Amino acid sequence: MKQKIYLVALLLLVFSGSGVMAQKTTGGGELKVMTYNVLKGFSGAQSLKDKFVTWISKDVPDIIVYEELSRFNDGMLSDLCKEFGHRYTAFFDTKSGFPVGISSKYPINNIQRIKEDFHHGVMMAKVLDYNIVVLHLSPFSWEKRYDEIGKIVQRLQTLPAGEKTLVMGDFNARSPLDSMVYNANPEVLERAVKAKSKNINNEGKYDYTVIEQMSKAGFIDCLKQLNSAFEYTCPTPLYASASIDGRSRIDYIWASPALKSQLKKCEVSRNWYTDFLSDHYPVLLTLTH
Template identity: 35%
Template structure:
């Protein structure tokens, strides 16, 4: 009898816990010049997104998309709420199953711009940092965190997107596979500056960690996985693989963020040059 009572108690407690807490599925995705304006790719993305059933998707490289077009894309995947940073050039945006409020946009001084928006009491900060110079990326990430401080946004915050930056937690893989050599060669031939003093630059993720944010991937996953490039251009040598797409969360969300996944399948292999990154974020019941 005692065992039955204990079993029923545990069952009731588990049911209460599940009822008290749900999880948002969040995806961040660089959509490669909005899938190169190819109707077939856009259609395949819509079908893929329906299967994913994400609650929120943060987009980068929504090139020359209009507000109305993003609204149409959101409607097609079951996201009636959308917000866009700008309508010209490379833009970031967001779509959601839930209302989007308190939208803030910063374009000036940023290579692509960034935006902040509130969904279910969480602050989503969608970013796409400069691909060209590490000095510019450092300026941009400082602008982002300074803006958050000015807006009094500190807790319940996610900073997500394509940061075009490497993380020191992946340095063993980069060193083992000789990532520095092609990076230095690229810097030399194109006059870019993606290395610092002849070494791989890890400053942007390090800066966010210093500011109290947590890299959800390295927090939960042991070992390296790359978010760029995909197989859209063919087989990828180890020396070219990079993790440059991130979902950072403020420290108060560290325990709430779970199951980071680089979503790699037959569809995402060919849709974009980046792979999408997803997490689950626990949400207390209202």
């Protein structure tokens, strides 16, 4: 009788252990992470939320961070994400009208919501052994964005060396690595200067200092690291006025140096769904895990 009890206990231990291993290795040794500015909470339209669920359910990323969750609250984000298998969510109502959020297949721990000195706020959390940072930098001036990203970098530099960190979101800022594309059309720059664009510095040129701070801090621009060609993230065809001249890359996923060997694929997800769900396209990173 005792032998049977021991055998049952051993089998329970083995199967429970295999369940934990299965959770950690979901996706055949890959981890997929996505950032998406969803344009005022999918413009508040249930039809767009339904289309998002239909699309994302085809290949669900492990972790998604969201910007512009307008017209959402904590419960609404949770309910939406459960429809495609994300049991865990974190929501930050930044009181700017543009909340940010995280959803995940795995528990979200150590959640920090930081509003002071940030127009839209910043949320940091831990998923598995990854630090996840979701941000939406100020749209109003490059100087404010420069100040905001400087504070974020300072906070990240307090993390222990070798930490796996992903910084994602709408930076509202252009990268110097894309400058050849932007500078190829001086007429666009001239129009931006006349319109007093928030991406134009005091010298009448595109500002790149916001993004340069991330590079100088040692973070890796995942999309550019894995793609030599210019990949824009907005606008989408949702806007009839969208043109080649107006294309820019302001949505990013940045990885700490500890993740360099795990970077496998990074892409802007363009398809029939994402063409019309938002004015931004989502950026998707695949890591070996």
